[in-house]
Amino acid sequence: MLGGFVARAVVALVSENILWPDEIFQYLEQGHRAVFGYGYIPWEFRYAARSWLLPGFIAFWLWLCKTAHLDAPSFYVPFIKLAFCALSTTLIHSAYRTGRNIAGARAGLLAALLIAGWYELIYFAHKPLTEAVATYSLVASLAFATEPRPSQRQALCCGFFAGLAAVLRLQYAPCVGIIGVYCLLRWPVRATASAAAAGFAAALLAGAVDRLTWGGWFETFIVSYRLNAVMHVSEWFGTLPTLWYAGAMSATSAGLLWLPLALGWVRRLSVSRLPVVCAAAVLATHSLVAHKEYRFIVAALPLLWLTAAVLLERALATGGLDRRGALIGIAVFFAVSALGLTYRLPGEARVYNAGSLLGRSPHLDAYLALSQEPELGALLSNEDPRFALPVVATGGYYYLHRPVPVYFPSELRAAGETPGSLRDIVTHLLVPVHARRIEGFATQAEVGDLEIRRRWPERGPLRQLCLPPVPADAYIDHLLDGLRIHRARPDPCH
DSSP states (O other): OOOHHHHHHHHHHHHOOOOSSSIIIIIIIIHHHHHSSSSOOOOGTTTTSSSSSSHHHHHHHHHHHHHTTTOSSSHHHHHHHHHHHHHHHHHHHHHHHHHHHHHHHHHHHHHHHHHHOHHHHHHHHOOOOOHHHHHHHHHHHHHTTTOOOOOHHHHHHHHHHHHHHHHHGGGGGHHHHHHHHHHHHHHHHHHHHHHHHHHHHHHHHHHHHHHHHHHHHHHHHHHHHIIIIIIIIGGGOOOOOOTEEEEEHHHHHHHTHHHHHHHHHHHHSSGGHHHHHHHHHHHHHHHHHOOOOOGGGHHHHHHHHHHHHHHHHHHHHSSSHHHHHEEEEEHHHHHHHHHTTTSSSSTTGTTTTTSOOOOOOHHHHHHHHTTTTTOOEEOOOOOOTTTTGGGGGGGGGHHHHHOEEEEHHHHHHHOOGGGGHHHHHHHHGEEEEOOOOTEEEEEEEETEEEEEEEEEEOOOOOOOOOOOOHHHHHHHHHHTTTSOOSOOOOOTTO
């Protein structure tokens, strides 16, 4: 666990990039907005399509930073990363307990080793995503479920973590159901009833959070069902073939992930097949959904490596594999993991299109630098052509941490503003290094391929613009009109 935490912490502190905009704008930005009072509001948080469970968890840590007067992004950004890294090490312990319960202590140690060292689980550790946190909860539930004689406390923990996994990521509910059936068949009735009660308590907690934040019990579940099952909103953001996850897993593991999945099925039906059945359930349910993102199936990764550890232990125990062969297999595993972390696996870029898992986004670094700029009064931010919405490439107010207007070139062009009027609107520009010079602004710093320019000489007060909502928000408002009677319309002047 210590080794796993160190690996995760190093990657978290070295890298600074965005794979999925949700990790900032759905969670970090909302936690920042709850504590500091300002931030972007995505449409999901205007239509009650997201729970405040994870943003509330982030808000708690940000509130501690604010209370301790350590609320600069230079402190709280790495602090929140390390908090999630510490949380992720519970996955290593859960894998050890599950492997130990299934096939003995050596299987548990092998499972802990594989999950501590797999690069995707290392990289996901500092990402504030519901899929990752739900995975930790799901495998924790599995660890308690495989206890041969569960105590009352273990049964309660099993049910609570299973319920928490389901409410954090509803699509993991079939996997939770498999664990529930397993407990029902193997546990005493009293232990099963205790687990079911604890699972209900976890669901009730999620409902209470919705009642407190959105005004209705299980509001986000109801709205999400109407959006995705009835209106198919998720498909607006792209669709992929049914077998896309199969190709993605092959690319991100050089095919290694298929070994435990294939070999797990040919083993005798017993407790050793429970992890692989759960992994298959995660893959199957998500493959049937048209909109696919690789992070959705992160729960399958530890389950498959857990299966691999059990199979490796059984091969060693039965003489099917000697110690030398096992060491060679583990060496291959770590070699593939190292290649993946350094972005050198063939086809990996099709899944992780960040350029480098260990790389740094110049936008995020520039926003961190601007957060320490005392003269920042308003910002004209660069637009990244890779993203449909200009704000998606930025770190939002979570990284900027300054309650100042942020404009984008396309907005100013639509408002009829010219380069000559920029000195009356913004104090700083964030532009590509090759951008043409604009009169009245001097280069202050270079961050990667971006350049921060400052207004010089100083002029009078800034003129604040009242811009209309971005076209994407207006489009969504039009399509979802009538979904909710009360909803938060964005104020273009705020």
